[in-house]
Amino acid sequence: MSNRYKYKILPVFIPFSGCRSRCIYCDQTTITGITDTDVILSAEKQIKRWMKHSNEWNEVAFYGGSFTRLPSGIRRKLYDLAHPHNIRLSTCPDSIDAYFETELKEYPIKTVELGIQSLSENVLRLNGRNYCISDIKEVFKKLTPLVDISAQFMVCMYGESRGDLLFTASLVHELNAKYARIYPTVVFAGTKLHTITEDGGYIPSCAAESLMRSAWLYISLEAAFCRVIRIGLPPEVKDKITGGIWHESYGEFVKTLVVASFTEQFGITPDMPDFYGYKGLLKDNFSLPRAHGVDTMCKVSQRLKGQFNEGDKWFAEKQNFDFASRICHKANLG
Secondary structure, three states: OOOOOOOOEEEEEOOOOOOOOOOOOOOHHHHHOOOOOOHHHHHHHHHHHHHHHOOOOOEEEEEOOOHHHOOHHHHHHHHHHHOOOEEEEEEOOOOOOHHHHHHHHHOOEEEEEEEEEOOOHHHHHHOOOOOOHHHHHHHHHHHOOOOEEEEEEEEOOOOOOHHHHHHHHHHHHHHOOOEEEEEEOEEEOOOHHHHHHHOOOOOOOOHHHHHHHHHHHHHHHHHOOOEEEEEOOOHHHHHHEEEEOOOOOHHHHHHHHHHHHHHHHHOOEEOOOOOOOHHHOOHHHHHOOEEOOOOOHHHHHHHHHHHHOOOHHHHHOHHHHHHHHHHHHHOOOO
């Protein structure tokens, strides 16, 4: 039995808190399940509820809004509620000011999650994200010496082409984020994206295309020593999606595709005997010679990044798309 230490994060959701505008795809109430409008009261209730289950938490995380756009007084009250634990928070790249930089020195804020979503300025504009690449790079420059940064990305966004995704993937190494999350775009009722979809202006990508884009972004991040800590949306949203791809094993699909591509390209299998792939799809590869020393997804990704360069070849490789389609068929995805 493994004795590996498990880092425990207590999640506190503050949907839309601090957001000055609504992104076209966003429904934080649906994603988080939290409807309270009083931020402090809601946070206090959530923390007390989690504390009834356990008081052994390493970190309190504030998710779901633009934390650094909240008034400073509210931010400080939330910090006090998190005491004595370390703090993680999520915000937008254009929402970091001198007051927050001061707070970083006063409170145990260890990780800032930045909702980047894309590095295509056209895609950002179409989706209601009011910042540009220079804003993103500037905030990374400011924060990297002070905290760990986790970058959140989306694939198959409204207006996103493969070229936009490839452009984003080609630049992620410049950000030097420590962690990342990847989310496929889905449509929630009541959002602007839902209206656009109903009017025929947005057609969600097929499952295989979503998987291919997620996998290439994953490869690009891992190859840049950025650990991807989540791929896919949480199960709470399953019944509230009106379009797009959701599956509880979406992250496993992506990793299965990445390892399958490695095996196809090099004729050997990574030295990861515990990874069988989604529903054992990679079991047949175990008879192949092992790539000794290639024992992490980071190393697998670095080899694939070198093989496919900037990604055009990744999408042109028929075997990659065929295996993505096979995974989707196995999972009964359209």
